[in-house]
Amino acid sequence: MQIYQQFATRNDCYRRNQAEMNKSPGSRDSRYAKYYQGPRGVMIHSTGANNPNLRRYVQPDDGTLGVNPNGNDWNRPGLDVAVHAFIGLTKAGDVAVYQILPWEYRAWHCGGDANNTHLSFEICEDDLGDRDYFWSVYWGAVALTAELCRKFGLNPLEPGVVISHAEGAQMGIASNHADVGHWWSRFGVTMDDFREDVSDEMNASARPLYRVRRTWADKDSQVGAFADLDKAKAACPVGYSVYDSAGNAVYTNTNKEDKNMTKEEFREMVNTAASNAASAAVEKKLGKYYKTLGDVTSNTFLEALSPLVASGVLKGRGGSGNDLILDMHEESLRILVILSRIMSEVGLIAPPEDADHPEDVLMHVADVSAYAADEAVEAHEKQYHTIIRLDAEE
Numbered sequence: 001m002q003i004y005q006q007f008a009t010r011n012d013c014y015r016r017n018q019a020e021m022n023k024s025p026g027s028r029d030s031r032y033a034k035y036y037q038g039p040r041g042v043m044i045h046s047t048g049a050n051n052p053n054l055r056r057y058v059q060p061d062d063g064t065l066g067v068n069p070n071g072n073d074w075n076r077p078g079l080d081v082a083v084h085a086f087i088g089l090t091k092a093g094d095v096a097v098y099q100i101l102p103w104e105y106r107a108w109h110c111g112g113d114a115n116n117t118h119l120s121f122e123i124c125e126d127d128l129g130d131r132d133y134f135w136s137v138y139w140g141a142v143a144l145t146a147e148l149c150r151k152f153g154l155n156p157l158e159p160g161v162v163i164s165h166a167e168g169a170q171m172g173i174a175s176n177h178a179d180v181g182h183w184w185s186r187f188g189v190t191m192d193d194f195r196e197d198v199s200d201e202m203n204a205s206a207r208p209l210y211r212v213r214r215t216w217a218d219k220d221s222q223v224g225a226f227a228d229l230d231k232a233k234a235a236c237p238v239g240y241s242v243y244d245s246a247g248n249a250v251y252t253n254t255n256k257e258d259k260n261m262t263k264e265e266f267r268e269m270v271n272t273a274a275s276n277a278a279s280a281a282v283e284k285k286l287g288k289y290y291k292t293l294g295d296v297t298s299n300t301f302l303e304a305l306s307p308l309v310a311s312g313v314l315k316g317r318g319g320s321g322n323d324l325i326l327d328m329h330e331e332s333l334r335i336l337v338i339l340s341r342i343m344s345e346v347g348l349i350a351p352p353e354d355a356d357h358p359e360d361v362l363m364h365v366a367d368v369s370a371y372a373a374d375e376a377v378e379a380h381e382k383q384y385h386t387i388i389r390l391d392a393e394e
């Protein structure tokens with residue numbers, strides 16, 4: 001998540017921390033010295049006033065916040081409060097996180113001993129009735145708390161680590177306030193829910209991804225990245241491997257069984273590899289994007305694409321010559337290269353007169369692959385397992 005920084009350097013709390021840090025460790029105020037050993041938790045607050053705009057509290061305007069013309073923001077001397085961060089709305093109406101104190105500074109957020117131990121942030125309240133706003137800032141708070149727990153090695157499920165101001169009051173380490181429960185209960189959310197969501201968020205971002213590539217070093221060949229190993233295997237084309245996050249190949253599609261592959265199986269394999277790669281490329285916007293044939297500068301690609309264009313198999317989405325509109329990502333082009341080689345190998349560069357296909361759908365990779373596989377198999381029924389190896393052995 002993005003955390004904007006606009007430190008409240010004119011706030012007395014900010015200045016007090018600067019002064020404490022300038023002292024030798026042995027002569028520091030013990031409350032500051034305790035916090036400087038590292039935060040042991042995160043306390044969640046909400047502002048208790050109907051104003052969801054960050055600019056009410058965070059200034060000066062950085063172009064995103066907007067201006068607070070009333071001079072009552074928290075970046076001024078004479079306040080006895082300061083938190084580490086705020087969650088609320090930018091002037092464009094987007095939910096954002098703004099950090100106003102370094103995490104390493106002891107904040108003045110709860111009027112009790114939790115100031116010595118807990119990080120803190122305020123969620124800007126609205127009128128407490130807007131469901132969309134509530135869920136936006138709630139998930140922002142989950143992401144921020146997960147980020148802080150990760151950064152400082154905190155377990156959100158351990159007692160007393162992630163707490164609301166009201167819970168701190170019950171524990172005797174904060175002043176008597178009702179935030180955030182007075183607001184969250186209107187939407188059926190408890191602090192236990194919040195702690196679970198923070199934990200889930202931490203686990204989700206720590207989950208390793210399985211990447212499907214030709215080789216680990218060839219990042220451009222990546223077909224996709226999957227949390228689920230079985231899904232990664234299913235998407236792994238012949239000649240590719242599934243790599244764990246450390247770069248170890250945990251599965252390689254050598255397709256050793258293809259000696260007895262039927263025509264249908266071969267067609268299926270080519271189609272699946274082509275459409276997986278194409279849809280992964282479009283979804284993940286993998287590799288370079290080629291608007292027109294003129295954008296293709298790689299000789300390897302051009303050598304393979306030229307015969308497809310010349311034979312009319314690759315018609316694009318309009319235009320001609322270098323202006324032929326490809327509208328493809330790199331991974332889709334790779335599939336076309338494979339198909340072109342298959343066709344070249346079996347002498348099928350020019351499509352037969354009686355080819356049974358609609359002329360105008362051939363620009364789609366999957367359609368080209370279906371056509372190429374079909375024709376290749378018809379012509380050289382016995383060669384198909386050799387043909388597909390052209391790609392695997394490149």
Ligand SMILES: [Zn+2]
Pocket residue numbers: 044045046109110165177179
């Ligand atoms: Zn509070």
